[in-house]
Amino acid sequence: MSEVLRESKNWSLQAGPVAQKMAQKTALVVYAHQSPASFNAAARDVAVEALKDQGFKVFVSDLYAMNFKATATADDIKGDLKNPELFRYNEETSVAWKEGRLSDDITEEQNKVKQAELVIFQFPLYWFSMPAIMKGWIDRVLTSGFAYTLERMYENGLLKGKKAMLSITTGGMESMYMPDGLNGDINVLLWPIQSGVLHFCGFEVLAPQIFWCPAHCPAPVRTAMLDGWRERLSGLMAEKHLSFAPLEKFDLSFQGGFKLRSEVKEKCASLSHGLSTGHHLGKPLPPHNQTKAQ
Known part of the structure; x- marks a missing residue:
């Protein structure tokens, strides 16, 4: 048997399990809440369990437990800066990404995103937005060159082909987030995150999972919320995106x-x-x- 045929045979014998491993679906849950006893933690656990039941490999980035650094600084770059006299984070991290000089914590998170077909952001709505530690993940992980460029953004963003969604809890009841509600239209609040971050980077953005006011709901209602989330997760990947x-x-x-x-x-x-x-x-x-x- 020639060396070429021998190598071809050896490869074919290994292709089955290797291909099966490569074909495994992968999801990432980026989670931001301080308490493991919180409703957000329960929603995270439901997502992890339901996705694993579907055959997903699931990464969880528990930002508070990781003590994830929220501030975007020059410490995120290994080696010399391109322009130390006038530090521009976007430009410096773009160069560092190309040269493999981003800090280890950023690189680790980017590797998770690379593998993930689905990214779920689980967090409580803080001041009509996300917690600072979650915003820090966005600022530091979705760097220029990795997630987008000026030539590759929105539906052509570099994360095109991946799905992403928000799973959030609110402090107020649903009626407060209506167009005529006290807090204003929830659609307006979500636009900067869903369009300005997720869609901008190329994600197909699935409709958000919104848990209205769980802190002030009785236990049976919270249980029903989680049951509904579990049911939705069973068909999530087939959903039409926004x-x-x-x-x-x-x-x-x-x-x-x-x-x-x-x-x-x-x-x-x-x-x-x-x-x-x-x-x-x-x-x-x-x-x-x-x-x-x-």
Whole structure:
């Protein structure tokens, strides 16, 4: 038997288990809550269990337990800076990513994201946004060159083909986050995260899982919430993702100001609602734009 045939035979004998291992689905849960007895921890555990039952390999980044550094500083870069006189985090980390000089904690998280087909962000809504430690993960892990470039963003972002979603708890009841509610439309609150972070990096963004006011709900209601989450997880990967205005609708040039093309704006004139929560064009926001797949 020739060396080529021998190597080919040896490879084919190994391909079965190797291919099976490579084909295993992988998910990442990025989790931010201080207490292991919290509802957020229970929601995290349901996700991990349900995904493992479906054959997923599941990574969990427990940010508080990891004491994950929230501040984006020059310490995130190994070796010399490109421009130490005027430190620009975005530029320096982009170069460091290309050269393999990012700090070990960032590299470890990026490796998890690389492997994951699905990323779930589990956290309580703090001040209409995410906890600082979660924002630090976003700032430090989703670096230029790894998650996006100026040429590769939104539906062409570098994390294209992966799914991501928010799983969050609120302090207020659902009615408080309605368009006429005290806290304002939840769609407006979620737009910066879902469009400005996840969609910007290329993720297919699944509708958020929102647990309304679990801290003030009786135990049976909290149990029902978790049961509903478990049921949703069973079909999560088949869900349709949220829709956003595609890049083709915009004039992506400095001359055009990166604004909607004139012919698109003309067509939108007859619409009763804007294109999206962010691209509302002075019209009423499209209902449930950031909370339900259309």
